[in-house]
Amino acid sequence: MCSQFHYASSIQQYSSSILQKSPLCSVASLPVDAAHRKQIMGIQANVWTETMVTTERLEYMLYPRIYALAEAAWSNEQQKDYKRFGQRLLPYLLLLQQDSLHCYNPMQPLQTPEIKK
Numbered sequence: 224m225c226s227q228f229h230y231a232s233s234i235q236q237y238s239s240s241i242l243q244k245s246p247l248c249s250v251a252s253l254p255v256d257a258a259h260r261k262q263i264m265g266i267q268a269n270v271w272t273e274t275m276v277t278t279e280r281l282e283y284m285l286y287p288r289i290y291a292l293a294e295a296a297w298s299n300e301q302q303k304d305y306k307r308f309g310q311r312l313l314p315y316l317l318l319l320q321q322d323s324l325h326c327y328n329p330m331q332p333l334q335t336p337e338i339k340k
Contacts, residue, residue: 286326
């Protein structure tokens, strides 16, 4: 299963952005060919918080995306596998829930609906 997330692809104004869906699996398995790998100095994730008015919304937008970003940054091409990533993600989702952080669970999407505020 490949879960869908919304992201702003173009910020024209803070109140106006074009939203698209970006599968979590496309982030976790972001391919980089050998010719371009030497040009990459690092990886970063921007979070535009102008429209996130609550901590809960910010947490929901960060988790588990930040784990998928780490997977993309630290795994070599042969190790990138969304199914295995999902298995490794489960204990981290439990930790987030134990710490009362609001996160999206791609394994049980109906149990963690999107926080809109």
